[in-house]
Amino acid sequence: MKTIRTEIPEEAAAFIRSGDVVAFPTETVYGLGANALDASAVIKIFKAKGRPSDNPLIVHIARTEQISELAKDVPDSASKLIERFFPGPLTVVLKKKDSVPDVVTGGLDTVGIRMPLHETAARFLEACGVPVAAPSANRSGKPSPTTWQAVLSDLDGLIPCILIGDPVEIGIESTVVDCTQETPVLLRTGAVTFEQIRSVVPEALLAGSNDKILARSPGTKYRHYAPSGQVQIVATFELAIPGPNHAYIGLDAPQQVDQFGLVQLCDSVEHYAYRLYDFFRACDAAGIHVIYCQDVEPVGLGRALHDRLNRASSR
Numbered sequence: 001m002k003t004i005r006t007e008i009p010e011e012a013a014a015f016i017r018s019g020d021v022v023a024f025p026t027e028t029v030y031g032l033g034a035n036a037l038d039a040s041a042v043i044k045i046f047k048a049k050g051r052p053s054d055n056p057l058i059v060h061i062a063r064t065e066q067i068s069e070l071a072k073d074v075p076d077s078a079s080k081l082i083e084r085f086f087p088g089p090l091t092v093v094l095k096k097k098d099s100v101p102d103v104v105t106g107g108l109d110t111v112g113i114r115m116p117l118h119e120t121a122a123r124f125l126e127a128c129g130v131p132v133a134a135p136s137a138n139r140s141g142k143p144s145p146t147t148w149q150a151v152l153s154d155l156d157g158l159i160p161c162i163l164i165g166d167p168v169e170i171g172i173e174s175t176v177v178d179c180t181q182e183t184p185v186l187l188r189t190g191a192v193t194f195e196q197i198r199s200v201v202p203e204a205l206l207a208g209s210n211d212k213i214l215a216r217s218p219g220t221k222y223r224h225y226a227p228s229g230q231v232q233i234v235a236t237f238e239l240a241i242p243g244p245n246h247a248y249i250g251l252d253a254p255q256q257v258d259q260f261g262l263v264q265l266c267d268s269v270e271h272y273a274y275r276l277y278d279f280f281r282a283c284d285a286a287g288i289h290v291i292y293c294q295d296v297e298p299v300g301l302g303r304a305l306h307d308r309l310n311r312a313s314s315r
């Protein structure tokens, strides 16, 4: 299959309307979309990604009115979160309507919904005219793509179209909040911080290692976001060992900085989050064996970054 690149959202949307898949940019990472109401189109996403089919997909919308096509009801907590954070990097999990096929939700009776805050994504979703189910546009187990070049290196020849648009701004995935129970639970940390969620719904909880809560978010059980090199989290920059096959990313410069194969210094937690996945890919391309990542304090956006570092380092 030839993969065409386009900068025209309406041209990419035509693929969605004819039952095919398209990679498209959002403010978080690139997504690989298909018509969420067409099971056979959604199956193509799993094929292209090599993704286990019990892992549910987020459904992307252009307008808040589309929520009622997908969800049975919108509890109070969800209304408040939607009011405050849509459009933006937040996914709310709601009870699904029967019209949402099981392939989208991995057989769950709930659906994750998000409205991106990204000019190109918004135009694309508007032109699709249907809700678009989309996971991150990487091969399963690879870091989420933050550039169209990263999408191409994973999916060239496997998908018919990539929409190239404004670059992603955040570089880390959306926050996922389950609003189907009494107490809203943050299932995946992300670009909207737990502190921000709590400022709107003070009763919200973080999913811990509690099995019942984790079972609600199947994605959390898979190894994720991992480069081929071994990721080692270091509490301080002094613990990173220089070497030509070693890489380093962090806020402080390591010792003997010029003796690493690759180094990324970041001037803020936001910059660190923005660079992380692309750096992992650069390390793979350079044949790096060990990637030292300076740890960050798990507060604010640091909580999501800390989580992604931990996932990438566990095997």
Ligand code: TXA
Pocket (backbone or CB within 6 Å): 026, 028, 029, 030, 031, 032, 055, 056, 057, 058, 089, 091, 093, 105, 108, 110, 111, 112, 114, 134, 135, 136, 137, 172, 173, 174, 175, 176, 187, 188, 216, 217, 218, 219, 220
């Ligand atoms: O920023 C993002 O969220 C990106 C862009 C493309 O929107 N998408 C993304 O999708 O990261 P994906 O498939 O890589 O991650 C979706 C996460 C998984 O952890 C999945 O388990 C969870 O959301 N999820 C989706 N629907 C769910 C549901 N109904 N119940 C619980 N968790 C759900």
Ligand code: MG
Pocket (backbone or CB within 6 Å): 135, 136, 144
């Ligand atoms: Mg993903």
